[in-house]
Amino acid sequence: MAHLIVHGGRPLSGRIIPSANxxxxxxxxxxxxxxxxxxxxxxxxxxxxxxxxxxxxxxxxxxxxxxxxxxxxxxxxxxxxxxxxxxxxxxxxxxxxxxxxxxxxxxxxxxxxxxxxxxxxxxxxxxxxxxxxxxxxxxxxxxxxxxxxxxxxxxxxxxxxxxxxxxxxxxxxxxxxxxxxxxxxxxxxxxxxxxxxxxxxxxxxxxxxxxxxxxxxxxxxxxxxxxxxxxLTEDFHEVATFLALGAITGGGVEVKNSAPDQFPLIDRTFAKFGVHVVHEDGWSKTKANGPLKVAEPFTRNVLQKVEAAPWPYLPVDLLPIFIALGVKAEGSVMFWNKVYDGALGWTGELSKFGAHVFLSDPHRLIAFGGKPLVPAQVESPYIIRVAIALLMLAASIEGRSMIHNATPIKRAHPRFVENLRMLGAEVEWTGGD
Missing domain, CATH: 3.65.10.10 (Enolpyruvate transferase domain)
Structure with a gap:
């Protein structure tokens, strides 16, 4: 297994052409x-x-x-x-x-x-x-x-x-x-x-x-x-991932996207964290008005929710990146994975960053976001976008963090670290392959 060293705290900005799905x-x-x-x-x-x-x-x-x-x-x-x-x-x-x-x-x-x-x-x-x-x-x-x-x-x-x-x-x-x-x-x-x-x-x-x-x-x-x-067309997972990386670090990433018609629900999910997504001329970008903040539901006695299930729900593969946004944003959110019964076991690693999360059951997690976060060394399970979610948090926190066992990223995203460096990140592979 290879690991990622991240020196975080830098806003990521620039343009990315994503790979195929x-x-x-x-x-x-x-x-x-x-x-x-x-x-x-x-x-x-x-x-x-x-x-x-x-x-x-x-x-x-x-x-x-x-x-x-x-x-x-x-x-x-x-x-x-x-x-x-x-x-x-x-x-x-x-x-x-x-x-x-x-x-x-x-x-x-x-x-x-x-x-x-x-x-x-x-x-x-x-x-x-x-x-x-x-x-x-x-x-x-x-x-x-x-x-x-x-x-x-x-x-x-x-x-x-x-x-x-x-x-x-x-x-x-x-x-x-x-x-x-x-x-x-x-x-x-x-x-x-x-x-x-x-x-x-x-x-x-x-x-x-x-x-x-x-x-x-x-x-x-x-x-x-x-x-x-x-x-082959661009991977909507990768489009959403780089948009989230720009949002969580306070930067502005533009991503080539020839299928914005796939994004209305993804866009509304970003909006729950105060992030506005714009699609123009074949490119997508995010705009945030100040620090990330969870939007309060109109029904005031319920938590804000992000529910992931088979399409046309929000894709479960994207849930980890929104959990990372939920940890960073001020406010509380319940995340609900309606497909896999073992996909949230990794969230204990978030506490190493100083995050406050509560695993209600194998399918539901509550993040109490906006807490002070610190750099950390964390272990990623063999799940592609969990490794990316942990990297997202590390990139948003000033200081040196390490994501152990981040190799699964290579299963889906070519030149991922090279793309991050183009956006201004200080990140490198170490160990393993």
Whole structure:
């Protein structure tokens, strides 16, 4: 693990061009296995998980040409081969589970390892994925350290209703249905922007999908998918992250943002801390009138609230950065994670900065903000935006802080420290990789 040393107290200002959304890029890369035709994908970020998947493709015999300087990936899976007794999917990344449907469709067999878990957000079951695979006609064999999935022939169209609107399960359903014979329908589908971008990529290859952006998807299976060219868009998580870094340090960061239509609820959440977001000419920036201050609800006998759940709620992945704002802002806020039961366990680290927080239960936290804060050494769990939230607080406090085990940031944000330095931050990696 690598750590971040932060010398805080400097207002961060400047312009940032964010990278593509990891949660769109990874399922798109998995989907490329469904076609033997050449592909060109623009804007591919240099992040850990991308490198792992591309290395797997090379191991399987695919033609991979990646230029991380320009972000251009040229890819062809014409001579790809898969042997479940030899090949292993990338470890410690949840998106590996989305390699199963294309491998199953292409080779009739796939293998899921026990360590396909990703960020430590509490219990993350694979049962919904298994249910989807079975509904398309796959059989499952359990071994000591993995699951082997097999199909005797082409996958068969199905109708399925998810227990909850899971992003990766929705994407796995689409991956299965694209080449399945007949029409498939999914109810309670996830509709996050990265799911919509993934579906748009599938349409580029010739997949027949309707209902994108809604809770019901209909997919008419086709005989084959083509190649094509696709441009990835900016990650709304990264846009919001750099806006928050500017706000918490008292600076002014402008971030390129070609999809401001995704931001109305995110903008209103910023406003709860006295931060006004402006979208102009393809760029987004924040304006704060003085120090951060929690807006008092019109209903005076309740706490201000930030509720995070599946889209179109505020995304749970953004909750940590707003917790950091809540600790810094004067006033009290309740934060509610309605998805993961283990995603708030890290908040005890905030007390090392002098923050006052109270964990009501595994899903709800109250921050009593505006208290005097001091630099500290803190431990980050293996959760991308928690490491960033801890860094945000460190950057806002004068003095030297250290974020131990901050490596997860590299899973989603290329050149993150370099971008921070461009904004005026004094921050550096130390130790580990």
């Amino acid at each position: 990891k949660n769109a890029v990874l399922p798109i890369l998995c989907a490329t296995l469904l076609t033997r035709e050449p592909l060109r994908i623009h804007g591919v970020p240099e992040i850990t998980d991308v490198k792992k998947i591309l290395e797997l493709f090379r191991t399987l015999g695919s033609d991979v040409r990646m230029d991380f300087v320009t972000g251009l990936l040229e890819l062809r899976h014409e001579d790809t081969r898969f042997d479940p007794s030899i090949h292993r999917l990338p470890a410690e990344m949840r998106s590996s589970i989305m390699l199963a449907p294309p491998l199953l469709a292409r080779f009739g067999v796939a293998r899921i390892e026990d360590d396909v878990k990703g960020c430590t957000l509490g219990a993350r079951e694979i049962d919904p994925h298994i249910e989807v695979l079975k509904s398309f006609g796959a059989t499952i064999e359990r071994s000591d350290d993995s699951l082997v999935i097999r199909s005797d022939g082409p996958l068969r169209a199905t109708r399925h209703w998810l227990d909850y609107a899971s992003v990766t399960t929705t994407e796995n359903f689409v991956l299965c249905a694209a080449l399945a014979s007949g029409q498939s329908k999914l109810n309670n589908a996830a509709s996050e922007p990265h799911v919509q971008e993934f579906c748009a990529f599938m349409q580029t290859l010739g997949a027949r999908i309707s209902g994108i952006g809604t809770s019901q998807l209909t997919i008419d299976g086709v005989d084959s998918l083509s190649g094509g060219e696709f441009h």
